[in-house]
Amino acid sequence: MYSISQVPDSSRPFLTWQRIIDWAQEHYRCRTFSKDERIITRPGLLYLVQRGAVRLVGTAQISATSMSNSSRLAAVESEEAFLGFVGAGQPFEVVAQSPFTLQSFAHVEQTAVIWMYWNDLDNWPHFRREVLDAFRYQHQRKLLWLSTLGQRRTIDRLFGFLTLLIEEYGEPTSEGYCLPFPLTHAQIGSAIGSTRVTVTRLMGKLRQKGLIITQDDNLLCLPEESMLRDRMRSYTY
Numbered sequence: 001m002y003s004i005s006q007v008p009d010s011s012r013p014f015l016t017w018q019r020i021i022d023w024a025q026e027h028y029r030c031r032t033f034s035k036d037e038r039i040i041t042r043p044g045l046l047y048l049v050q051r052g053a054v055r056l057v058g059t060a061q062i063s064a065t066s067m068s069n070s071s072r073l074a075a076v077e078s079e080e081a082f083l084g085f086v087g088a089g090q091p092f093e094v095v096a097q098s099p100f101t102l103q104s105f106a107h108v109e110q111t112a113v114i115w116m117y118w119n120d121l122d123n124w125p126h127f128r129r130e131v132l133d134a135f136r137y138q139h140q141r142k143l144l145w146l147s148t149l150g151q152r153r154t155i156d157r158l159f160g161f162l163t164l165l166i167e168e169y170g171e172p173t174s175e176g177y178c179l180p181f182p183l184t185h186a187q188i189g190s191a192i193g194s195t196r197v198t199v200t201r202l203m204g205k206l207r208q209k210g211l212i213i214t215q216d217d218n219l220l221c222l223p224e225e226s227m228l229r230d231r232m233r234s235y236t237y
Contacts, residue, residue, distance in 0.1 A: 016127050017089075021050060023123075024114040031113060033106035041094040041104055045115050046131070049086050052111025053169075053181055056083040056092070059101045082191040084145070085181075087169050090138075091131050108181050141168060149192060155202045157192040162212060166222045175213055178221035 024030040030050065033039055039054065041047060047054075058081045085107060086092040094102050106113075121128035141164065148160035170177030185199040192199075206212045213221040 016124055020048070020114065020124065020127065024050075024116070029115050033111045033113065035106055035109045035111075037106045039104040039106060039113055041115075043094055044117075045093070046118055046121070047086075047092050047094075047104075048114040048116075048131075049088050049090055049092070050112040050114050051088055052109070053088065053107040054086040054092065054111060054113065055105045055107040055187075056086065057081065057103045057105065058083050059103060060099055080190060082187040084142075084191075085165070085169060091134050092138075093135075154192065154194050154198060155205065158188070158194070158199060158202050159206060159211060161188065161192050162206075162220060163222065166220065170222065173215070173221065175215070176221050176223040178213075178215055178219050180219070182218050183220065 021030070033052075039047075060079050060081075083102070086104075092104070094104065121131065144164055145161070148164060149157055151157045151160060165183075166177050166179050169179055171180050184196075185203065186196040188194075189196045189199045203212070207214065210223065213223060215221055
């Protein structure tokens with residue numbers, strides 16, 4: 001649950017983040033987005049999530065061919081995959097490489113995003129180091145994500161994916177840690193290479209075993225760590 005806007009650091013001036021927000025407003029480098037609104041991005045720029053959460057989606061252009069009237073027709077189809085979140089206080093970049101594109105969307109209402117050039121960070125050297133540390137942390141989390149997606153069984157990929165998400169973005173509640181924003185079964189399915197129907201069925205199994213909990217507004221939760229370990233010892237599929 002790392003956030004560069006929340007990590008306590010006595011060596012960093014208390015007002016650094018507020019100064020960046022003030023600078024962004026003064027230079028018209030910030031904007032607030034509605035839920036599911038696309039955030040138009042450009043390669044080479046640095047983006048900072050001031051408030052809310054950003055959903056990253058990858059799109060691959062897939063060529064398909066069909067035969068019609070003895071002639072071959074080529075069609076291009078788009079396949080989207082949910083790639084994760086960027087939480088408040090975290091940076092992100094957008095890299096485009098054909099045939100893959102990366103898009104970002106506001107996942108919750110009133111998501112605020114700041115953008116700048118990398119050399120703008122020269123004004124805040126300590127914050128620049130924090131941004132680089134945050135990118136290194138994101139890289140480590142992606143390696144864990146790839147390891148999870150390498151699991152053979154879908155239910156293993158599902159539980160590993162949910163665990164990683166809630167570990168990173170979850171907020172403490174009376175029942176454990178909960179993801180603070182909803183995630184549809186279709187989005188989960190696209191992330192782990194499965195279907196919405198399969199995810200719904202396997203989510204039911206995980207709930208029956210007490211490995212995950214669903215709170216109001218369909219928010220996903222993990223029980224307390226000690227309770228979760230006890231349940232996993234006796235967990236069989």
